[in-house]
Amino acid sequence: MATDTPSEAGFGEVSRVRGIVFEYLSLGASVAGLLALGILLVYVAVDAFDLANASPEWLLTYFLTLVVPYLGFCLYSVGDPTVTRRAVAALGGGLVAVAGLFVGIETFVSPIPRLNWPVAYLFVVVIPLTAYLTYVGNQGRVGAVGLGLIGRAVGGAAVGLAVGTLFLVFDQFVWFLAYTFGVFPAVALYVYARRSPSSRAATAAPVVGVVGILLAVFARETISTYPSDLLIFLWTIAIPVAVVGERLVTARGGRTAGLLAGGVPLALAVAGGFLAGTVGLPGPDILVVVALVGTAVAVYLQRVIEDGEGLAGLALPVLLVAGPLVGALVVGAWGVPAPDPWLDVGFLTEAPSRNAVEAGLYPAIVGSVIIIAIVAVLSFALGVGTAVFLEEYTAETGLVGTLTRILQINIANLAAIPSVVYGLLGLGLFANLLGLGFGTALTVSLTLSLLILPITIVSAQEAIRSVPDEFRRGSDAMGATRWQTTKNVVLPEAMPGILTGTILALGRAIGETAPLIMVGAATTVFSAPNSLFSKFSAMPMQIYAWADFPQPEFRYGVVAAGVMTLLVVLIGMNGTAILLRNRAERGS
Amino acid sequence: MSNTETETKTESDGSDSLITTDVQAEQNDRSAPSTRTAVAARNLNVYYGDEQAIKDVTMDIPEKRVTALIGPSGCGKSTFLRTINRMNDMIDICRVEGDVEFGGKNVYDPDVDPVALRRKIGMVFQKPNPFPKSIRDNVAYGLKIQGFDSDVDARVEESLKGAALYEEVKDQLDSSGLELSGGQQQRLCIARAIAPDPEVILMDEPTSALDPVAASKIEDLIDDLAEEYTVIIVTHNMQQAARISDRTAVFLTGGELVEYDDTAKIFEDPEEQRVEDYITGKFG
Numbered sequence: 001m002a003t004d005t006p007s008e009a010g011f012g013e014v015s016r017v018r019g020i021v022f023e024y025l026s027l028g029a030s031v032a033g034l035l036a037l038g039i040l041l042v043y044v045a046v047d048a049f050d051l052a053n054a055s056p057e058w059l060l061t062y063f064l065t066l067v068v069p070y071l072g073f074c075l076y077s078v079g080d081p082t083v084t085r086r087a088v089a090a091l092g093g094g095l096v097a098v099a100g101l102f103v104g105i106e107t108f109v110s111p112i113p114r115l116n117w118p119v120a121y122l123f124v125v126v127i128p129l130t131a132y133l134t135y136v137g138n139q140g141r142v143g144a145v146g147l148g149l150i151g152r153a154v155g156g157a158a159v160g161l162a163v164g165t166l167f168l169v170f171d172q173f174v175w176f177l178a179y180t181f182g183v184f185p186a187v188a189l190y191v192y193a194r195r196s197p198s199s200r201a202a203t204a205a206p207v208v209g210v211v212g213i214l215l216a217v218f219a220r221e222t223i224s225t226y227p228s229d230l231l232i233f234l235w236t237i238a239i240p241v242a243v244v245g246e247r248l249v250t251a252r253g254g255r256t257a258g259l260l261a262g263g264v265p266l267a268l269a270v271a272g273g274f275l276a277g278t279v280g281l282p283g284p285d286i287l288v289v290v291a292l293v294g295t296a297v298a299v300y301l302q303r304v305i306e307d308g309e310g311l312a313g314l315a316l317p318v319l320l321v322a323g324p325l326v327g328a329l330v331v332g333a334w335g336v337p338a339p340d341p342w343l344d345v346g347f348l349t350e351a352p353s354r355n356a357v358e359a360g361l362y363p364a365i366v367g368s369v370i371i372i373a374i375v376a377v378l379s380f381a382l383g384v385g386t387a388v389f390l391e392e393y394t395a396e397t398g399l400v401g402t403l404t405r406i407l408q409i410n411i412a413n414l415a416a417i418p419s420v421v422y423g424l425l426g427l428g429l430f431a432n433l434l435g436l437g438f439g440t441a442l443t444v445s446l447t448l449s450l451l452i453l454p455i456t457i458v459s460a461q462e463a464i465r466s467v468p469d470e471f472r473r474g475s476d477a478m479g480a481t482r483w484q485t486t487k488n489v490v491l492p493e494a495m496p497g498i499l500t501g502t503i504l505a506l507g508r509a510i511g512e513t514a515p516l517i518m519v520g521a522a523t524t525v526f527s528a529p530n531s532l533f534s535k536f537s538a539m540p541m542q543i544y545a546w547a548d549f550p551q552p553e554f555r556y557g558v559v560a561a562g563v564m565t566l567l568v569v570l571i572g573m574n575g576t577a578i579l580l581r582n583r584a585e586r587g588s
Numbered sequence: 589m590s591n592t593e594t595e596t597k598t599e600s601d602g603s604d605s606l607i608t609t610d611v612q613a614e615q616n617d618r619s620a621p622s623t624r625t626a627v628a629a630r631n632l633n634v635y636y637g638d639e640q641a642i643k644d645v646t647m648d649i650p651e652k653r654v655t656a657l658i659g660p661s662g663c664g665k666s667t668f669l670r671t672i673n674r675m676n677d678m679i680d681i682c683r684v685e686g687d688v689e690f691g692g693k694n695v696y697d698p699d700v701d702p703v704a705l706r707r708k709i710g711m712v713f714q715k716p717n718p719f720p721k722s723i724r725d726n727v728a729y730g731l732k733i734q735g736f737d738s739d740v741d742a743r744v745e746e747s748l749k750g751a752a753l754y755e756e757v758k759d760q761l762d763s764s765g766l767e768l769s770g771g772q773q774q775r776l777c778i779a780r781a782i783a784p785d786p787e788v789i790l791m792d793e794p795t796s797a798l799d800p801v802a803a804s805k806i807e808d809l810i811d812d813l814a815e816e817y818t819v820i821i822v823t824h825n826m827q828q829a830a831r832i833s834d835r836t837a838v839f840l841t842g843g844e845l846v847e848y849d850d851t852a853k854i855f856e857d858p859e860e861q862r863v864e865d866y867i868t869g870k871f872g
Contacts, residue, residue: 395680396680397680398680468717470713470715470717473678473717474717474718474719474780475729475733476675476678477673477710477711477781478706478707478710478711478729478730478733478784479704479705479706479707479708479730479733479734479784480703480733481703488719489719492721
C-alpha cells in the first residue's frame with residue numbers, strides 16, 4: 001500500500017520509536033521481575049508465619065495495638081498534616097481497593113491459594129506504608145531518637161549473640177589468656193602513652209600485645225584450671241565495654257553520668273548472667289548481650305537527654321513492647337484463632353528433627369555465622385592486599401608489567417568460574433592435600449573465601465583506581481613512601497568502594513550451596529559445631545535438605561521459615577555493612 | 589605600620605630586636621644578588637623515550653629568591669621543575685642525564701633516596717590538590733609521615749599563618765579541606781608544603797586554575813615565602829613572572845634554556861631576539 005509523503009511543515013519529525021520502545025520494554029521487564037520476586041517472598045512469608053490461618057480478627061487486633069500506634073508515632077515525628085492526610089487516605093483507600101480487587105479476582109477469575117484479602121492488604125499496603133513512614137519519620141527528631149534507640153538495642157543484641165556464637169567454636173580460654181596477658185596490657189600502655197607523651201611507651205604497646213598473645217597460646221596447654229565462662233566474659237568483654245561507655249559519657253556529661261552509664265548496665269548484666277544461669281539459660285551469653293545492649297543504650301540515652309530534643313522518641317520501645325502484649329491479651333480474651341508460625345523461637349534455638357513441628361535451624365545458623373565471620377576477614381584482608389599490590393606496587397612496563405597484566409586478566413576470569421569448580425578445588429586442596437577435613441568449618445570457609453576472592457579483588461581494584469592520581473602525586477611530593485601514600489591517602493578514599501564490593505561478595509558466599517556439597521559439608525547436623533574442625537552445616541544446605549523431604553509440612557512450612565531466617569541474616573549483615581560504608585563515606 | 593613595629597621592638601628585649609632587624613635587613617634586600625646557590629643544573633638532558641624534553645641545561649638557582657621559569661607550552665619547564673625533586677622517577681619512560689645539585693650533592697647519585705630528597709623540597713601543583721581530610725590533617729600530613737609528633741598543632745597554626753590562610757580557617761580546622769574555595773585550597777597546599785620546613789618550594793603554575801583575586805593573593809604570598817625559602821615557579825603568565833620573580837629563565841621549544849638573567853634585564857633588555865619576540869607576544 002502506498003503511503004503518503006509526510007507534510008512538509010516545520011522541520012519535519014525525527015523518529016524516536018526505537019528509544020521509546022526500549023524504554024518501556026526495560027521498565028516493564030524490571031517491574032515484572034520485581035513483582036515476581038515480591039510475590040514469591042509474600043508466599044514465603046505467609047508460609048513461614050502461617051498467615052493463611054490468621055483470622056481477620058487476629059490481624060485486626062494487632063493492626064490496632066501495634067501498627068496503628070507505630071504509624072501514629074512516625075506521623076507525629078514528621079509533624080506534617082499533609083503527610084498524615086495522605087497516609088490515612090492510603091490506608092483507607094488501599095483497604096477498599098485491595099479488598100475489592102481480591103474479591104473480584106476470587107469471584108470472576110480464579111481462587112487465589114493460601115491468601116486472603118486481609119493478608120494481601122497487609123503486604124500490599126500496610127508493610128510498604130510502614131516502611132515509607134519509618135523512613136520519613138526518621139527525618140524528624142523524635143523519630144530519629146526512637147529509631148536510634150531501637151537500632152542500638154537491636155545492634156547490641158546482634159553483636160552480643162554473634163560474639164557468643166563465635167565462642168562456641170573459638171577457645172574462650174585462649175582468648176581469656178590473650179586478653180589478660182596481651183590485649184589488656186597493650187591497651188593500658190597505649191592509653192598511658194597518650195596521656196603522658198613518652199613515645200617509647202606507644203611504640204612498645206604492639207610488641208607487648210603480640211608477646212602477650214603468643215604467651216597465651218603457649219600457656220593454654222600448660223594451665224589446667226580456668227575461671228568459669230561467666231567470669232571470663234565479665235572480665236574480657238563486659239568490663240571493657242562498660243569502661244568504654246563510661247569514658248564516652250564522662251567526656252560529654254561529667255563524672256556522675258559516666259559512672260551511671262558504665263555501672264548500671266554492668267550491674268544489670270552481672271545480675272542477669274547469674275540469674276539466667278540459675279534458671280537454665282546460657283548465663284555467659286546473656287551477660288554479654290545485656291552488657292552490650294545496656295551500654296549502647298545508656299550512652300545514647302545520655303546524649304539524647306543532654307541534647308534535650310525529641311525526648312518523646314524515647315517512648316518508642318515502650319510502644320513496641322506494649323503493643324504485642326496488649327494484642328496477645330486481647331486475642332487470648334477474645335478467643336479468635338491465631339496462626340501457629342513455623343518461624344518461632346524454637347525454630348531458631350533447636351536442632352533439626354524428622355518431625356516438622358520440632359525442626360530447628362540452630363546448628364546451621366551457628367555454622368553460617370562462623371563461615372561469614374571467617375570469610376569476611378579472610379577475603380577482605382587478602383582481597384584488599386592483592387588489589388593494593390596490583391594497583392599501587394607493580395610497574396606498568398617491562399617484564400613485571402607483562403606479568404601483572406596476565407595476572408589481572410586471570411583474576412577477572414576467575415570471577416566467572418562456576419562455584420562447583422571452586423568446591424572441587426577446596427576438596428582437593430584444603431580437605432585432601434592440607435588435611436583440614438571434609439566439610440569442616442575451616443575447609444568450607446577457606447573454599448568460600450577463594451570463591452569470592454576474585455570479586456573482592458576486582459571491586460577493590462576499581463575502588464583504588466578511582467582515587468584521583470593528584471592525591472597520590474601530592475602525597476609523593478611531600479616525601480611519603482609508597483606505603484604511606486597507600487595507607488594515608490589511597491585506602492581511606494577507596495574504602496567505601498572496597499566495602500561495597502566486599503558486601504556484595506559476602507552476600508554471594510553466604511548463599512552458596514554447591515561448593516559446600518563438593519567439600520563434603522553435612523546437609524544436616526544435630527548439634528552446633530564446637531571447633532573449627534567439627535562437621536557442620538550452613539543455612540542454605542539445611543534448607544536444601546529440607547526441600548527434599550517427603551512431608552509437605554517441610555516443603556511448605558519449614559523451608560519457608562529457613563528462607564526467611566536466611567534472608568533476615570543476610571539483610572541484617574548487609575545493612576550493618578552499608579551503615580559502616582556510609583560512615584566511611586561521611587568521614588572522608 | 590612602621591610605628592607599631594618600632595613599639596613591638598622596644599617592648600621585647602634587646603637581643604631579640606637586634607636579630608629581627610638583621611633578618612629584615614637581609615630579607616628586604618632581595619634585589620641584591622644572592623651569594624649562595626640553592627639548586628644547580630649541570631648539562632642536564634631529559635628524555636621521554638626517544639623525545640628530548642630538556643636540552644643541555646646549565647643554570648644556578650639562587651637561595652631565598654623567586655626564580656621564574658617561563659616559555660611556551662611543551663618547552664620543558666615543568667619537566668625541569670619535576671627533575672629537581674625527582675618526581676619524574678614516577679614516569680617509567682623518563683630518562684635523566686647530567687647533574688642536578690642540591691645541598692652540595694647530585695640528586696641523581698645512586699645513594700640518594702628520592703623520598704628523603706622530597707622531604708626537603710616542597711611542591712605545589714597547578715590544580716589545588718588538598719587531601720580529602722580535615723584542614724588540620726592536610727597541613728600536618730608532612731609532619732605525620734616524617735614522624736614528628738610534638739607540637740603538631742602549633743606547627744599547623746604557624747604554617748597556616750605562613751600561607752596567609754589562618755585567619756580564614758581558624759574556626760574550621762576540623763572541616764574538610766575540599767570544602768574551601770579554589771584559592772583557599774591552593775593556599776592550603778602551600779601551607780601543607782611549608783609545614784615540614786623544606787628548603788626549596790617548587791610551584792608548577794600555581795595560579796593558572798584560579799581567578800585573578802585568588803591569584804593575586806598567592807602572588808603576595810610567594811613574595812613573603814621568598815624570605816625563608818627558595819621558590820622556583822613555572823608560569824605561563826609573563827606579567828606574573830615580571831611582578832614576583834627575582835630571576836627569570838626563558839625556555840623555548842625543544843627544551844632549550846635560551847636566556848637566564850635578572851628578571852628586570854629579561855623583560856627590559858633581553859639579549860636574544862627570540863626571547864624578546866616571545867615576551868612581546870610575537871612568538872609563542
